[in-house]
Amino acid sequence: MAVFTRVTEQELAAWLTHYDLGTLTGMQDIPSGTDNTNYFIALAQGGHGADKVVKELVLTIFEHLTAEQIPFYLGLMAHFAKEDFPVPLPIVDRLGKLFSELMGKPAALVARMRGHWIETPTAAQCGQLGHLLGRMHLSGQGYAEEGANRCGIAWHQRSAAAVLKFLDPDEQELLRSELAVQTAFDQTRLPCGAIHADLFRDNVLWQNGIISGILDYYYAFTGALLYDLAVTVNDWCIDDRLRFNGERLHALLSAYRSERPLSVAELDAWPMELRRAALRFWLSRLYDFHLPHPSEIKSTKDPDHFRDLLIQHIRHPASISA
Template sequence: MSVFTPVSEAVLSQWLQNYAIGRLTELKGISAGVQNSNFFVTTTLGRYVLTLFEGIGRAELPYYLHLMAHLARHGLPVPAPIANRDNEYLGTLEDKPAALVVRLSGASVMAPDDAHCMRVGAMLAGLHLAGQSYGRRQPNPRGQEWRQATALRVLPHLPAIERELLEREMQYQAGIDTALLPAGAIHADLFRDNVLWDGGIIGGVIDFYFAGHDTLLFDVAVTLNDWCSHEDGALDAVRCRAFLDAYHAERPFTPHERACWPAMLRAAALRFWLSRAEDFHLPREGEMVLVKNPDEYRDILRQRIAFAPSLPAV
């Protein structure tokens, strides 16, 4: 979440007249993240998060907003979108598609232990199970086609040793058959900063704007790569086991998932190396923009090529 498009209090106050959430009392930009313009909004009736969508087509946005509403109805700690007086989740602000969601309580934990990983594993399984009944379908926006196109864009900007690594990995991933893997709605970006903790429980799961229909195992790999890694990219065995066992207890892994697991860990690492490399080498202009170091996920990819933990027994 960054601020590419500034919003004034006067403009927002006028816009909020089409909502039944009271009058604006505070507006504050959010610096974390890299894709959209985000703000904390406080009114006389509550606390919300405002998002102006910078790079997502308007036609794609109902998928994300209705997914969040669907998961919230199923009891998951997801920020429910707010409908305006026309009963629409999606509006327009500063010529950008815009939406308000409920601001959830809690704070991120950036140094998780095995207990945190256990709860995240169980929560992710619940999200996948609830998502099976979600009627809309939209491909993962950072899926295989995006990875192929992005690799071509960033390759000329990489040093020779990284170009070789990327070309080898793209060739390897092209040979992986995921057709028999369970699929459904996935979060696809469940990093530590996208989970809010209220004491020892999960108070919120946020930032669904990379969600899409893809293999559930890819989502497991994305989440494990962040929650269970040391700073050098190596995996913490205790946190891995806590996370995977808790997920498996809610949604057991299949034999096909066990076979594809090492490849999915690598695909998940590749996805974030590519997105960060693109942001680093081909940045967008913005008022307040956070660009993350791509080297972290380059190193995680190297670690996953060398070693992958096993999934729990079926």
């Protein structure tokens, strides 16, 4: 999340007249992230004092997504929220629409989820996440809409072409060779469904030891469930030496498999999906680092982390026992 588009309280209050939510009482920038403009907003409705109802929401202004793409993401969030998963519920306006134009761009409101993210998760917390992710994958297979992968192979090829000049010869060779491997790899035999595709630690909120929020669905797509699992363990279960923490990895995978057993094809594809997940985030971090968006508030992350993780996965392929 970040701030690319500035909105005044007066401009926001005018836009909020499309909703039946009450009076705007405050707004606050959300400075972290790289893709959309986000604000926390508060609204008051009803009487005075104890009788007043205060709503806390998140306003998102979409900087890149089109009006044709957005319904998949907001619909998926609504699907999960209605099935009692801890996912922000999108708010409809008086016409029943999930988004409308603000400052010349699509914008939406979702419920604010309370909690904090955990930098160093325990094995028990990884197990809790594994159970939840397994159940969400089963639920996501029942989501009728299909969403394209905005960071699929075509995006990999475009991004690689754009950042290649910034890399040293060894990095260029690594990127070219791994891109060729992943382009040739066939994922069609793997079970698919609606997946988050960005389930990093900072997209999971915790409160009183329980997962209280799963955030940032705007990279979700219809794709291999195993890829989503690989993205998750690449962040949650890696230690400072870029090796898997055995306790955390076992807890997450065991919990996940108790909800959704893995097929033989998925067991075979596991090393390649770990590499694919590492490549995707190496590329996106390279692009953000070398070709940043001209935002007012910008946070970039070290691309070398996922380069080194990709090398580790190539040299030491991981496996899952049947």
